[in-house]
Amino acid sequence: MPYVTLSDQVKKMHNPQRSDSFVKELRSAVREGDVLAADLPTRFELPKQYAKRGSDATYSRSVKDMVIDATPKFEAWFEKVNKELSPARSGGRVKVSVEAIEAGLVDFKALAAETRKKMGASFSKGQALGKSRSGKAKTPAKKTKK
Template sequence: MPYITLSDQIKKLHNPQRSDAFVKKLRDAIREGDIDAADTPGRFELPKKFAKRGGETYTRKAKDLIIDGTPEFEAWFAKINKELTPARANGKIKVTPEAIEAGLVDFKVLAAETRRKMGASFEKGQKLGSSRAAGSKGPGRPKKTAQK
């Protein structure tokens, strides 16, 4: 059974700015009995940078833990890491082949959305074209009259 320290596991996060949220979720999972871990006497610095007024930044320290690296823990970590990854400036993951292969973006959902957009655009063009064709057969624009 491999044992992992929390400080080493945090280095594997895709988004280090969410390390505080990861520690909180891990502590909740330990408290609920989903994951086995033990306290160690050491502390380590979280990679997240916190901002103060005036533009200065600081970091926080957290208690280190030894975690039982079971397959259940690895599955839990993969799920939590995926949950914490999208948190970016606009909250969206950029669509790239790497993001799709990593499972961060669902390709089937993207394909369905693209299909829907293309269909809506096509229908809009057909409607616009038919309305213009019908409008040209009718009477022309009203003639302007000179104001007296």
């Protein structure tokens, strides 16, 4: 059986700034029994750079290395998690574009459903507004005598 280390898997990530999230996901998968892994006594530095508040200095964290059983199930899990952590989180969302949709970073079906929902809400709002205006004819204001 082939074995790989956590430090090697972190090097294979598309977005190294998300390495801390990957380690959390892996530990969770090991705890739930989805992935077989064991702790090693050595530690390694994560490639993620943390910024210190109020200064330009950065630092990195070190975590315990693990040995992982590299089964096809683990490889599929790694690809899924790596894809989820791949988008750059500059604004918290991936900018919608044809390239992003083709690359699989944006779910097209969910985007289409959201657009349909928005258009339906806008249409029904316009219909309700039109009905409320047409149903009530304005009566002229009454003149008061002084």
